[in-house]
Amino acid sequence: MNFKLKDIGPQLITVLAVVLVFGFFTYNAQVNMENRGIDFGYGFLSQESSFDVQFSLIEYDGSHSYFRAYLVGLLNTILVSVIGIILATILGVIVGIARLSPNYLINKFAAFYVEFFRNIPLLLQIFFWYFAALRALPLPQDAEPMFGISFLTIKGLFVPAFIWQNFNVFFYSIVAAIIAIIVIRIHAKKKQETLGKQTPVLFISIGLLLILPLLSFLIGGVRLSFEIPVLKQLATTSFIYEGGVSLPPELIALALSLSLYTATFIAECVRAGIQGVGKGQKEAAASIGLTPNQVLKLVIMPQALRIIIPPTTNQYLNLTKNSSLAAAIAYPDLVLVFAGTALMQTGKAIEIVSITMFTYLSLSISISILMNWYNKKIAIQEK
Amino acid sequence: MFKYLKQLFSLVAMVAVLFTFTTETMAAKKSKTLKNTQKKGFVRCGVSQGLPGFSNADAAGNWTGVDVDVCRAVAAAVLGDANKVKFTPLSAKERFTALTSGEIDILSRNTTWTLSRDADIGLTFVGVNFYDGQGFMVRKSSGITSTSQFKNGISACTNIGTTTELNMRDFFNSRGISYEPVAFEKADEVVAAYDAGRCDTYTTDKSGLAAQRTKMKNPDEHIVLPETISKEPLGPVVRQGDSVWEDIVRWSLNTMIEAEEYGITSANADSMKTSDNPQIKRLVGAEGEMGAAFGLDNEWNLRIIKQVGNYGESYKRNIADTGILPDRGPNELWTKGGILYVPPSR
Numbered sequence A: 001m002n003f004k005l006k007d008i009g010p011q012l013i014t015v016l017a018v019v020l021v022f023g024f025f026t027y028n029a030q031v032n033m034e035n036r037g038i039d040f041g042y043g044f045l046s047q048e049s050s051f052d053v054q055f056s057l058i059e060y061d062g063s064h065s066y067f068r069a070y071l072v073g074l075l076n077t078i079l080v081s082v083i084g085i086i087l088a089t090i091l092g093v094i095v096g097i098a099r100l101s102p103n104y105l106i107n108k109f110a111a112f113y114v115e116f117f118r119n120i121p122l123l124l125q126i127f128f129w130y131f132a133a134l135r136a137l138p139l140p141q142d143a144e145p146m147f148g149i150s151f152l153t154i155k156g157l158f159v160p161a162f163i164w165q166n167f168n169v170f171f172y173s174i175v176a177a178i179i180a181i182i183v184i185r186i187h188a189k190k191k192q193e194t195l196g197k198q199t200p201v202l203f204i205s206i207g208l209l210l211i212l213p214l215l216s217f218l219i220g221g222v223r224l225s226f227e228i229p230v231l232k233q234l235a236t237t238s239f240i241y242e243g244g245v246s247l248p249p250e251l252i253a254l255a256l257s258l259s260l261y262t263a264t265f266i267a268e269c270v271r272a273g274i275q276g277v278g279k280g281q282k283e284a285a286a287s288i289g290l291t292p293n294q295v296l297k298l299v300i301m302p303q304a305l306r307i308i309i310p311p312t313t314n315q316y317l318n319l320t321k322n323s324s325l326a327a328a329i330a331y332p333d334l335v336l337v338f339a340g341t342a343l344m345q346t347g348k349a350i351e352i353v354s355i356t357m358f359t360y361l362s363l364s365i366s367i368s369i370l371m372n373w374y375n376k377k378i379a380i381q382e383k
Numbered sequence B: 001m002f003k004y005l006k007q008l009f010s011l012v013a014m015v016a017v018l019f020t021f022t023t024e025t026m027a028a029k030k031s032k033t034l035k036n037t038q039k040k041g042f043v044r045c046g047v048s049q050g051l052p053g054f055s056n057a058d059a060a061g062n063w064t065g066v067d068v069d070v071c072r073a074v075a076a077a078v079l080g081d082a083n084k085v086k087f088t089p090l091s092a093k094e095r096f097t098a099l100t101s102g103e104i105d106i107l108s109r110n111t112t113w114t115l116s117r118d119a120d121i122g123l124t125f126v127g128v129n130f131y132d133g134q135g136f137m138v139r140k141s142s143g144i145t146s147t148s149q150f151k152n153g154i155s156a157c158t159n160i161g162t163t164t165e166l167n168m169r170d171f172f173n174s175r176g177i178s179y180e181p182v183a184f185e186k187a188d189e190v191v192a193a194y195d196a197g198r199c200d201t202y203t204t205d206k207s208g209l210a211a212q213r214t215k216m217k218n219p220d221e222h223i224v225l226p227e228t229i230s231k232e233p234l235g236p237v238v239r240q241g242d243s244v245w246e247d248i249v250r251w252s253l254n255t256m257i258e259a260e261e262y263g264i265t266s267a268n269a270d271s272m273k274t275s276d277n278p279q280i281k282r283l284v285g286a287e288g289e290m291g292a293a294f295g296l297d298n299e300w301n302l303r304i305i306k307q308v309g310n311y312g313e314s315y316k317r318n319i320a321d322t323g324i325l326p327d328r329g330p331n332e333l334w335t336k337g338g339i340l341y342v343p344p345s346r
Helices: A002-035 A066-098 A104-118 A122-136 A167-195 A201-218 A249-275 A279-287 A292-329 A334-346 A349-378 B002-027 B032-040 B066-079 B095-100 B115-120 B163-174 B187-196 B206-213 B243-261 B270-274 B278-283 B300-307 B311-320
Strands: A150-153 A156-159 A161-165 A223-227 A230-235 A238-242 A245-247 B043-047 B085-089 B123-125 B130-132 B134-139 B154-159 B179-184 B201-205 B222-224 B232-234 B237-239
Touching: A066 A104, A066 A249, A066 A292, A066 A334, A066 A349, A104 A249, A122 A249, A122 A292, A122 B187, A156 A249, A161 A167, A167 A201, A238 B154, A245 A249, A249 A292, A279 A292, A292 A334, A292 A349, A334 A349, A334 B163, A334 B179, B032 B043, B032 B066, B032 B243, B043 B066, B043 B095, B066 B085, B066 B243, B066 B300, B066 B311, B095 B123, B095 B237, B115 B123, B130 B206, B134 B163, B134 B206, B154 B163, B154 B187, B163 B179, B163 B201, B179 B187, B187 B201, B187 B206, B201 B206, B206 B222, B237 B243, B243 B278, B243 B300, B243 B311, B270 B278, B270 B300, B278 B300
Parallel strands: B043 B085, B154 B179, B154 B201
Antiparallel strands: A150 A156, A156 A245, A161 A223, A230 A238, B123 B237, B130 B232, B134 B201, B134 B222
16 A cells, blocks of 8 residues: 555656646636636637638638638648648658669769758748749749640649539449459458469559449440630739639648658658668578569568658658648648637637647647557567 | 747747736736836837838837837836837737737737727727728739729738738628638738739738838839728727726827827927917926826826927828828828827816
């Protein structure tokens, strides 16, 4: 009994102290806000926001609620984070492998890229890409079409919009193809384990993914047409493209700078991971007759991934949090829309900042959980 | 990431500041802000991050502008020296939190007086030192001369956290025009983006447009459209709950405006002490006990006029002579066709 108390005593006191400190701050905040005539409450979330947002994934305008504005900001944050994570991962893996290349030029170029981009503050890079892009990109009326259908201009990237007929048939054909691929994969694995025969799963998968949707066009009545952006004159010297889909330059600049910056860190994780696999593994694999491709796929990468995943998770988290720098260049992310405009219009500083903090916390924890799950899946299975 | 940290820090700081203020509210029934200011020896004043004519710092760090002069007037009244002001540059987003949390005592930052701001968030507006309205700037080459020429798809650059965003929506909505709002956190980026051609128009208060135009690469290439789409009475703000301090700021501003009305300038203020007009004598501290109610001496208003000047002098020095808005428009005295009208000091 005595022993136990000694053990948990300090922890109890710590918890108590933390609770007391928080309680004290909360109480004081309450008293002072009352003295100053500031109401506390989350009721404002259902009020009409009455401000518009430049770019939104869901339907939104000023007649919607502040909560809807919060969702707009959150989705924009997630969008730029997801784009950033995908681009950073692709670039990071390529550069990480390039740094190990025996080719002097590739090797040094990759090293230069990593050292250059990771040592310049991110905010500076965001400003650079945004204002450099604004200065370098043509006005809408001067833009040269890319592939005849897309236009990259100072007002954004304008691409054709897809217009579907019977889209659901097309969608089901893809779902059917994916289910078929999963079934074939399981079957192929069993066949290899029992009979030792390999099935060309990759070719079958690609074939299925092409043939089923194609059939949906031929016999399912699916039609696809494109709406190509058309130049429209607003005034003597001001133009805009109408129709199609437009990506604002703010999104492009932000995604570009976030991924270029984070890719340098991921590249280093990848390099460390590959170098962390013992040389003997590679030699042993080669000696039992595996081809160089098989060595990389079956021996090196599974072991390297275990080293790469945990630090890369950190980089994903950093990227997501860094996306809040968007406010500097007018990309309507959570911080700009919610902790910016909405905070200003309502004056609910404590409520909005706390919601924003918890949102980032939840985003980060979700990414952590996902990556930890993946990490566990590829970890050594003790049998 | 810094942004994220900054928010965390500001929350912690806010909570900490709130905590310090509990003890203070209990201490003084009179004006604790006045007492604190006199103890510190300077007036803590929140201003903009640089808006020529209103609050702008030169290379040497000297602040000038009509908003700055309000704080200087208060410093002259309560401390006897118009230079004893500590200026804190604030973004539109930070300004009210800085005031309610007690980081500053006067917010004189081209801030629009609206019902919700006055009522909701622990603030009190004390008056109007500039009557403004929102307008639009466009490139001359666009050929646009009126907002009626705006078409669907127009992109408009502006600042976040201002009434501008709301007015803009009302304006475009009521005309059924679809538009792309591009809202930046800081004015410098708005100007840079508009100047680069990102937006077809730049919208904010007209005085702000006139001031920012001077910062453009080629000011002559841009014009401010004639239409005004909103009422923007700009004025100084104080925290709710210290009515004496509120009165001091209000009457410091009123003194400047009334001094102009009676022709009292920084040059002739001393000689006005012997005037025959009792109203003039009251304004220069030669009659009545005009400072007692605030806990100030009798020459507080004389010091304002002598050190800062009357409203007309301030306007001329900061806004007219700098070429921002040579025409005073509504900011002329009521006796001269404007709408500046203040209650009498008596």
